Amino acid sequence: MGKLKVASLFCGCGGMEYGMLGGFEYLGKNFNSLPFEIVYAIDNDKYAAQIYNANFLHSCEIIDVKEVVAVSVPDHDILIGGFPCQSFSIVAQNPPRLGYKDDRGKLFFEMIKILQHKNPRFFIAENVKGLLSVNQKKTFPIIVKEFEQAGYHVKYKLLNASDYGVPQKRERIIIIGFRNFQDFVNFEFPIPTTIGDQKAKLRDVLAQSNLIDEKYYFSQKAVDGMMRTKEKMNKGRAQNLDTQCNTIGSHLAKISLNGTDPVLYENGRYRRFTPREAARIQSFSEAFKLESVSEHRQYRAIGNAVPPVLMWHICNTLVHCCINAN
Ligand SMILES: C[S@@+](CC[C@H](N)C(=O)[O-])C[C@H]1O[C@@H](n2cnc3c(N)ncnc32)[C@H](O)[C@@H]1O
Known part of the structure; x- marks a missing residue:
C-alpha cells in the first residue's frame, strides 16, 4: 500500500505530524509508523517552523495562510490543521469570546478554501473545547456546516488526551471530514486506551x-x-x-x-x-528536537501542539477503519 499524502496548515512545531507519522517511543511503548507522508506544511511563526524543520524530512514553509494560493498546494489525500484557537478559547476573555466575528476566528475559512480546491479524501481539524460553546454555541454548527458545504461528511468528538496514555488532562475537539460516504460510515473514534489507575x-x-x-x-x-x-x-x-x-x-x-x-x-x-x-x-518522545530555538519559543510551540500520542491513536484508527478496510 502506498503512503497517503498529507498537507498541513498551521503546523506549529508539528505535534499532529509527529503523531501521524508514528515510529517513535513514548513511556516505554512503541508507536509504529503509520502510512502517511507529509508533502506540504505551513505556519507563520518562524520559531515554531525552526523546531519543525529540525524534526521532519519535509520543511515547513513560513507564510501567512491567507497568502496560500490553493491551486499551488500539492495534491494530497488528507488536509490537517489545528486552526488558531485564540479567539475561540474559553481562556480568551479579554476581549470577550469573539468567535467567528473575530478576524483570527476566520482562519478556518482558509482550510475550507483548500478543501474546495484540492478535494482531499479526508481532513482532520483540531481545536479547543471552547469552540463548542463560543457565541452561545452558534459558532460550532456554522463551522460544521461550512465543512459539509465544501463536500464532506463530518464526524467530531471531544477527546481527552489523558484517556490515551498522555499524562495530561487536555480536552480537544477533533473534527474529521470524509469525502466518501463509506469512509464516514466506517470510521469510529478511538476508544480510550487507558482508564483509572x-x-x-x-x-x-x-x-x-x-x-x-x-x-x-x-x-x-x-x-x-x-x-x-x-x-x-x-x-x-x-x-x-x-x-x-x-x-x-x-x-x-x-x-x-x-x-x-x-x-x-x-x-x-x-x-x-x-x-x-x-x-x-504533551507526549513528545525524547527524540523530538527542541533546542534550535530559545526556551521561551520552545514552551510556546510545545504548549500549542496536539499531543502526538493522541494524534497517533486517531490516525491509527483512521487507517484501520478506512484505509485498510478498502
Ligand atoms: C494550535 S497551533 C497548531 C499546533 C500544531 N497543530 C501542532 O500540533 O503542533 C496554531 C498555529 O497556527 C499558526 N498561525 C496563526 N495564524 C496563522 C496565519 N495567519 N497563517 C499561518 N499560520 C498561523 C500559529 O503560529 C500556530 O503555530
Missing part, C-alpha cells in the same frame, strides 16, 4: 529533582506573594504527581504562581516545568 501520571515524565536548574524555581519573594494573596487568588496550581497534569498552555515561560497554570511543588519548593518536561507532558 492505568493512566500515565505526571510523575512518569518529570526529571529527577537534583537535575533541575535553579532558574526553574520560583523565588522566595514570589512564593511569599502567593501566600499573602491566597485568600483571594488561587493558590499556585501545584500538581498532584500521581495523577494527570492540568492542561499546559503556550505561555509556560511566563507563568506566575498566582495564575491557574500548572506548577510543581517538590521538596518544599515551587517550580515551573522545564521545556523537555512540557514536551513529555
Whole structure:
C-alpha cells in the first residue's frame, strides 16, 4: 500500500505530524509508523517552523495562510490543521469570546478554501473545547456546516488526551471530514486506551529533582506573594504527581504562581516545568528536537501542539477503519 499524502496548515512545531507519522517511543511503548507522508506544511511563526524543520524530512514553509494560493498546494489525500484557537478559547476573555466575528476566528475559512480546491479524501481539524460553546454555541454548527458545504461528511468528538496514555488532562475537539460516504460510515473514534489507575501520571515524565536548574524555581519573594494573596487568588496550581497534569498552555515561560497554570511543588519548593518536561507532558518522545530555538519559543510551540500520542491513536484508527478496510 502506498503512503497517503498529507498537507498541513498551521503546523506549529508539528505535534499532529509527529503523531501521524508514528515510529517513535513514548513511556516505554512503541508507536509504529503509520502510512502517511507529509508533502506540504505551513505556519507563520518562524520559531515554531525552526523546531519543525529540525524534526521532519519535509520543511515547513513560513507564510501567512491567507497568502496560500490553493491551486499551488500539492495534491494530497488528507488536509490537517489545528486552526488558531485564540479567539475561540474559553481562556480568551479579554476581549470577550469573539468567535467567528473575530478576524483570527476566520482562519478556518482558509482550510475550507483548500478543501474546495484540492478535494482531499479526508481532513482532520483540531481545536479547543471552547469552540463548542463560543457565541452561545452558534459558532460550532456554522463551522460544521461550512465543512459539509465544501463536500464532506463530518464526524467530531471531544477527546481527552489523558484517556490515551498522555499524562495530561487536555480536552480537544477533533473534527474529521470524509469525502466518501463509506469512509464516514466506517470510521469510529478511538476508544480510550487507558482508564483509572492505568493512566500515565505526571510523575512518569518529570526529571529527577537534583537535575533541575535553579532558574526553574520560583523565588522566595514570589512564593511569599502567593501566600499573602491566597485568600483571594488561587493558590499556585501545584500538581498532584500521581495523577494527570492540568492542561499546559503556550505561555509556560511566563507563568506566575498566582495564575491557574500548572506548577510543581517538590521538596518544599515551587517550580515551573522545564521545556523537555512540557514536551513529555504533551507526549513528545525524547527524540523530538527542541533546542534550535530559545526556551521561551520552545514552551510556546510545545504548549500549542496536539499531543502526538493522541494524534497517533486517531490516525491509527483512521487507517484501520478506512484505509485498510478498502
Ligand atoms: C494550535 S497551533 C497548531 C499546533 C500544531 N497543530 C501542532 O500540533 O503542533 C496554531 C498555529 O497556527 C499558526 N498561525 C496563526 N495564524 C496563522 C496565519 N495567519 N497563517 C499561518 N499560520 C498561523 C500559529 O503560529 C500556530 O503555530
